[in-house]
Amino acid sequence: MLRTFDEGREPARAGRAWISTVVAAAVAVCIHAVPALAQDGRPFTIDDALSVRTHALEGLSPNGRWAAVTVRTHEDRLNVDHFRFGDPTYVAPSREELLLLDTGSGELTPLIEGRVQVGGVSWSPDGDRLAWLRWDDEAQHLEVWSASDGRVRRVALDDGRSIASNSDLEWAPDGGWLVQLRAPGWAETSRAAYVEMSEGPIVVHDGSEPFLDWERVRNLGDLSIPVHVTPDGEVRDLLPEGEWGGFTFSDDGAVLTAVGTRPLETVYEGNDGTEWRMLRVDFATLDTLQLVEPSTDRPRPTWAPDGRRWAWADDGDVFVRSVDGDAADNLTEDHREPVSATDTTRIRYAVQRWSPDGRRLLLSSQRGWHLVDATGGTPELIYALDDEARENGPRMNVAGWSPDGDEIYVATSERDRWHRGLAVLDPEAGTLQTLRADENLYSSWTLSDDGSTWVFRMSDGDRPDELYAAGPGLSEVRRLTDLNPWLNEVALTRSELVAYLDVDGEKQYGILYYPIDYREGERYPLVAEVYEEFFDNGFNHRMNLVASQGWFGFRPSVDLEEGFPGEAWMKGVTTGINTLIDRGMVDGERLGIHGTSYGGYAVNLLVTQTDRFAAAINISGKVNIISFLGDSEKITTRNYRAAESGQDRIGATLWEQPQKYLAHTAVLYADRIETPLLLLSGEGDWNVPATNQREMYYALRRLEKEVVWVNYMRAGHGAGRAGTVEDFHDHWTRILAWYRDHFDEAAARVTEEAGG
Incomplete structure (x- = not known):
């Protein structure tokens, strides 16, 4: 009802x-x-x-x-x-209008x-x-x-079961919905499993079990029962309890497809720990048919508008199959010729999207973009991209397709300047026409199904973005929102894209944020925020807080090399700052640097290699990559994977390349640190536990170095930014005071050395 x-x-x-x-x-x-x-x-x-x-x-x-x-x-x-991260029954608050x-x-x-x-x-x-x-x-x-x-x-369900907190929501063709319910007793079982692991009183971890215990608990959160709910609230089970997702209805409502997963074991390499399958469900009889047999290869379907056919790419070929068919058609196997006369590599195709009528597919390859009939035929190259265009031309992403199929819309962004917008590709003529391109920042290009209306987000790159609408072809652009009119009375930073060469002579880009009181010809302190790569600007409250103090903010990019990631920040951050000093904008004696998570890790490595910064801050970043392997138990194998094949980029196991782990463990080189270091952590951080940062605090204290460690007892990853309102205030008050005090000390020292 x-x-x-x-x-x-x-x-x-x-x-x-x-x-x-x-x-x-x-x-x-x-x-x-x-x-x-x-x-x-x-x-x-x-x-x-x-x-x-x-x-x-x-x-x-x-x-x-x-x-x-x-x-x-x-x-x-x-x-x-x-502290309840990993509890399948906990739903973290995230409020919005x-x-x-x-x-x-x-x-x-x-x-x-x-x-x-x-x-x-x-x-x-x-x-x-x-x-x-x-x-x-x-x-x-x-x-x-x-x-x-x-x-x-x-909608009041006529069923005593609860809707899963992580349920999908799909409209059914009959006007009802597909949602996922929890089985009776799920909450009690899941909560008990979490409490057993987190409170004990005795917790046994047995290496002979197929799963790490926290992975076993986490998997409980993925269990659900897909059901159909009618507009009157009647419930009908569609599939048994399991791990389900990827739901697609055929447009006539006769068929539902679903992707099922079954965890097999905890694995540290590859993706062989999960079994995947894809089922067809007859919506009337609930009879099921296995479309994709269980395997460790994950199905990645791109569905046609009719919901009955899907396309996918595998090892450079593109396949299409129907839910009514027994086999797939390979659309490209006879068209995998060499890329060019000088490049004998075979063409590899990838699926971009279906045409609105479902008759054609847009594919991409090393040569450019192609159209191919969904029933077969030769892929037609409709927009060529040579090596120069692929490497240095604008980034291009499909943003939409007109309902009549005559126009493909492409979001564009140049690689060496802020010049972004939307273009239209004529598939017949093979021409790309710019509809809008300028220094503004665009995102969320969305075209209505009938092609009458565009809605998108736009910012000048410094203010928060707003929503805009337009007609076909981006005609009659109109602004729809003004969510923060009070910011008109606030002095905000302005941003600039800065190009520079790193130590290896490779061009990098960074985003510079100007002090609100900037006057050309004067030098200002600078605070760098580091991570990996930065290019696009956009409203940034962190850099606005920095700029409000009368300092430059700077987000430099670095080129990370597997096996030697710790060198990247020394090679890229310092040269980017040198470029700004050479321009006469930055006071080289008043430099600060901070980063969060991987960026905090970068800061701690960097200050073991240079003493040029007046102050540094590590926010929720590890300082010991070896002990970190055994940290973060609730996210199971993540830390091993991050080091061996992921973001940490060591590229080997601890036992294969122990010297690389030692080289990237900042606490081992704490005796080299001369920079005053502020450590900020969250006691509830399940990602980088506060105990890892604590190692650096005790090391620097033992070495009689200047160090302060602040642990926010109600916060998580991100320290005070991930706590309470009071924590957030304390977090930023401390950061700004840390820089201000040490910038003042640096200025006084320069004055004293000059005999002032």
Whole structure:
């Protein structure tokens, strides 16, 4: 049965002044009319960082009239109980506003009052209803908004089982839904397994068992029962309890396909620890047919619009199969000739997407983009890309396909400057025409099913992005939102893309953020935030806090080499800073550096190799890669995989290349550190436990070096940024004070040495 929300007689109008004042002015504003940098405004504050509202486009109705939008702040993501990570029954808080956006007028209407926790937001195929899953009062609920009466209703299931907190939500062709339920007793069993591992009182880990114990507990969270829910709330089981996903309905509603997984054992290399299969379910009789036999090869289907055929690539070939067929057709096996006369490598094809009518497939290869008939034939090269274009030309990603199939839309971004936008590819002529390209930052290009409306996100690269709409061909662009009008009174940083050469002579790029009081010809302190690669700008509250102090912020890129990743930051970060010093912009005596997680690890390695920084901060970064292998037990094999074949890039096991692990363990070289070091950690960090950073604190204290360790007892990965509001304030207050104090000391030292 359906019951109406008490507050849901119709979507409540926004209670805040910002909603009532957004629309009229915003719609009239040209896409370029973003406010200029308010150098005379007040500085950006820690409270501002918590309050900036950001949005996500959850879905666009098929006719393009309505967009479902969620809006949140950083504060909405705080207060997580990090100590319950790994508990299958725990749902971390993540609040947001759920809004309905009229793409014509820009009017924003809350679908539910206040901040709520929702997921799976999805439009019905006819666009008349919007459904979502809402976590409320420790339970998951299915809720539906109807355009006909503007009401939000909760669907009451005629079943005592609960909707899984990680359930998918799919519209069924009959107007109902597919969701996943928990089996009776699941919560009690899963919670007991977690408590046994986390509280004991006696915990036994047996290496002869097929799974690491925390992986066994984690797998419980993936168990569910896919069911069909009718509009009246009647429930029908579709498949038995298991690990299911990848649901696709045929457009006639006759067939459902699902991908099933079965964990086999804990593995440290490759993907042989999981068995995959794909089933066809007759929606009327519930008879099942195995479409893909169980194996350790994961199916990666790209579905045709009819939901009856799927395509996939395997070892350079592209295959198509129907749910009604027994075998797949190889579309490309007779067309795998050498790439060129000088490159004898065989062409390798990959699937990009199906045409709207399902008759053709867009493929990519080393030669460019191709169209091929879904029933077979020679792939037609419609847009050629030579070596130069692939390596140095704009990055290109398919953003949409016109309903008539005549135009393919491509998001573009140049590789050596901020020049980004949307282009249209004519498949018949093979020409690419730019619709919009400039220095603005674009994302979330979304075309309505009928091709009438584009909705996308845009920013000048410094302010938070806003939603815009346009007609076919990006005609009649109009701004829809203004989520943070109060920022017009705040002095924000402005960004610049900086090119420089690293020690090896390779070109790198970094993003420079200007002090809010910048005056050309003066030198300013600089704070570098390090990780791996940076290129695109965009609003960044961390760099705004730095710039508000009258300092440059800098996010330099590095080139990480497997086996020797620790060299990268010395080669790339320092040369990037040198470039700015040579430009007369930066005071080389007042340099700071920090990073989070992998970036914190980078900071600790870097300060063992140079003493040029006045202050450094490691936020949730490991300092001992050897002991780290046995840390983070709740994420099981991640740390071994990260070192051997993942982000840490050691490229070998500890026993194959022990010297490389030693070389990348910063605590072993603590005696070389001359830079004052601030360590920030979260006691509930399941990723990089605080105990790992503690090793550096005790080492530097023993060596009588300047070090401070702050452990946030309510926080997780990211230290105070991942704790409470109070933790967030303390985190940033300490960071800024750490830099300020040591920059002042450096300036005083320079003055003293100059005899001042």
